[in-house]
Amino acid sequence: MMHAIQEELGFVPHEAMQRIADALNWSRADVHGVLTYYHDFRTAPPGCHVLKLCRAESCQAMGSEQLEAHVANKHGAAMGETSADGELTVEPIYCLGNCALSPAVQLDGKVHGRVSSQRLDALLLQAKEQKTNGTGS
Numbered sequence: 668m669m670h671a672i673q674e675e676l677g678f679v680p681h682e683a684m685q686r687i688a689d690a691l692n693w694s695r696a697d698v699h700g701v702l703t704y705y706h707d708f709r710t711a712p713p714g715c716h717v718l719k720l721c722r723a724e725s726c727q728a729m730g731s732e733q734l735e736a737h738v739a740n741k742h743g744a745a746m747g748e749t750s751a752d753g754e755l756t757v758e759p760i761y762c763l764g765n766c767a768l769s770p771a772v773q774l775d776g777k778v779h780g781r782v783s784s785q786r787l788d789a790l791l792l793q794a795k796e797q798k799t800n801g802t803g804s
């Protein structure tokens with residue numbers, strides 16, 4: 668139910684929690700617990716683009732923390748936040764199954780490996796241009 672709502676809206680609004688609880692005969696606290704336990708659920712609308720930065724061991728060893736700092740400094744979105752212009756949401760993920768190509772990221776659902784700060788800038792620019800041109804997904 669929560670997955671369906673998030674797929675439709677991009678997040679699960681707080682207002683939906685009581686309805687979900689009623690439908691499942693759960694407490695609102697149970698629903699809140701599930702929503703906040705799993706990293707994939709959002710309780711606020713995401714930005715135009717969602718960047719998931721891998722924080723698992725291999726990617727950490729290969730520089731994911733530097734990528735995280737770069738995104739925060741250059742693109743204005745710290746981990747778990749959306750940039751003020753609403754363009755970018757940055758979320759953690761724990762292994763994309765792409766460890767051989769660490770550091771790995773997932774941008775708008777697509778996995779990329781061996782991502783440097785420069786490559787990440789290029790990927791973000793490309794994603795914005797695709798959206799502007801109407802060629803993005």
Ligand code: FES
Pocket residue numbers: 721722723724725726727761762763764765766769770771
């Ligand atoms: S640790 Fe990052 S893809 Fe596996």
